[in-house]
Amino acid sequence: MRIKKITASNYSIALQLVKEELGEDALILSTRSIKPLNAGGMEATQVEITAAVEFDSPKTEPEVPVTSEVENAELPEKEDADLKSLIFSLLSRTDQAQSMGLKPHQFKAYSHLVENGLDKKLASKILQKALEQNAVSMGDSDQQPERVMNLMEKVLPCKGEIDLSQYGPKIVAFVGPTGVGKTTTVAKIAAEYTLRRNKKVVMVSLDTYRLGAVDQLQIYGDIMEVPVEVARGKADLCQIVQKHKDKDLILIDTTGRSHQDKDYSRQLKEVFDTVGGVETHLVLSVTAQEQLFSATYNQFSSMGLDRVLFTKLDEGLIFGSLFNFTVRNRLPISYLTSGQQVPEDLEVARPERVISLIFN
Ligand SMILES: Nc1nc2c(ncn2[C@@H]2O[C@H](COP(=O)(O)OP(=O)(O)OP(=O)(O)O)[C@@H](O)[C@H]2O)c(=O)[nH]1
Ligand SMILES: [Mg+2]
Numbered sequence: 001m002r003i004k005k006i007t008a009s010n011y012s013i014a015l016q017l018v019k020e021e022l023g024e025d026a027l028i029l030s031t032r033s034i035k036p037l038n039a040g041g042m043e044a045t046q047v048e049i050t051a052a053v054e055f056d057s058p059k060t061e062p063e064v065p066v067t068s069e070v071e072n073a074e075l076p077e078k079e080d081a082d083l084k085s086l087i088f089s090l091l092s093r094t095d096q097a098q099s100m101g102l103k104p105h106q107f108k109a110y111s112h113l114v115e116n117g118l119d120k121k122l123a124s125k126i127l128q129k130a131l132e133q134n135a136v137s138m139g140d141s142d143q144q145p146e147r148v149m150n151l152m153e154k155v156l157p158c159k160g161e162i163d164l165s166q167y168g169p170k171i172v173a174f175v176g177p178t179g180v181g182k183t184t185t186v187a188k189i190a191a192e193y194t195l196r197r198n199k200k201v202v203m204v205s206l207d208t209y210r211l212g213a214v215d216q217l218q219i220y221g222d223i224m225e226v227p228v229e230v231a232r233g234k235a236d237l238c239q240i241v242q243k244h245k246d247k248d249l250i251l252i253d254t255t256g257r258s259h260q261d262k263d264y265s266r267q268l269k270e271v272f273d274t275v276g277g278v279e280t281h282l283v284l285s286v287t288a289q290e291q292l293f294s295a296t297y298n299q300f301s302s303m304g305l306d307r308v309l310f311t312k313l314d315e316g317l318i319f320g321s322l323f324n325f326t327v328r329n330r331l332p333i334s335y336l337t338s339g340q341q342v343p344e345d346l347e348v349a350r351p352e353r354v355i356s357l358i359f360n
Pocket of ligand 2 (some may be wrong): 183254
């Protein structure tokens with residue numbers, strides 16, 4: 001292996017020099033900004049890239065002078081990190097994968113994961129882990145997708161269906177942004193437990209905010225012959241829970257609110273704390289931007305979320321964001337929905353299903 005330090009006035013020149021000096025396969029080991037020795041505060045900051053190449057490749061003489069030994073004063077860490085991320089984005093995907101220590105035969109899997117929305121760092125970690133775990137046999141690139149899929153299945157938290165094994169009624173509330181499918185999902189779950197499992201279910205609407213919200217739930221209730229209650233606050237909800245203490249499952253539908261409504265989760269928490277023992281499922285639509293997932297998580301996390309439920313799989317294009325969100329926040333997935341039909345388009349989340357979505 002040949003290691004070389006290249007110094008230049010900016011990263012794009014330095015990168016060009018690395019390629020000229022060490023060839024296209026050069027691996028970037030580190031980058032930093034430096035000030036030349038004796039810089040009296042007037043001279044321009046330079047950048048340094050340390051790169052390596054496994055075998056010597058043909059090189060051409062650089063057009064810009066290269067210095068390899070420069071005593072230096074480093075820039076503040078944040079600035080250095082920004083520059084590193086800038087240079088990282090300038091690299092081709094192959095270079096990026098190489099700079100993360102991935103082997104050539106892992107590039108394909110890495111690219112596939114990233115194209116399907118997986119966070120680059122997570123994708124790299126998964127592949128590195130797969131390599132560690134299969135250090136001997138990993139050379140067999142044909143089997144790599146299965147190995148990576150198996151590993152991803154193991155780290156993806158899924159908690160399965162609502163568990164009714166506890167004594168007394170199970171209370172489950174569904175919270176999340178507007179229009180993600182909370183009410184429809186409540187109806188689907190009510191139908192599953194009433195019609196298919198013969199359980200006693202009640203649906204409660206905490207949504208008195210939006211016109212027609214109660215009617216929407218009531219229509220489902222009438223069709224399925226499942227009672228529907230409306231709670232206007234914590235006292236109402238306590239009474240309803242008391243009234244239905246003989247039921248197996250109490251499903252609470254809530255108003256959708258924008259992630260900017262910071263006070264909303266505090267209000268809901270107050271209501272649920274008064275009732276006690278409420279399991280909370282955050283409902284997210286896979287059609288939303290990943291940034292909205294994070295903003296919504298920040299909005300609701302203080303109330304104590306127990307599960308995440310993803311809707312509108314039928315409208316989604318790429319599914320890496322499910323993995324990113326769930327693994328990052330360690331919030332287990334409960335259900336997935338993939339259509340408007342009640343109760344058909346509901347399934348209990350299983351890791352292999354989510355991972356197969358990512359791998360198409
Ligand atoms: N394609 C598709 N549409 C869905 C799915 N789930 C719900 N919908 C549709 O999404 C729209 C909104 O559904 P709602 O259940 O009213 O959503 P909500 O979260 O209760 O909305 P708000 O109460 O206004 O916050 C409706 O047209 C549903 O039929 C799904 O899995 N796939
Ligand atoms: Mg609703």
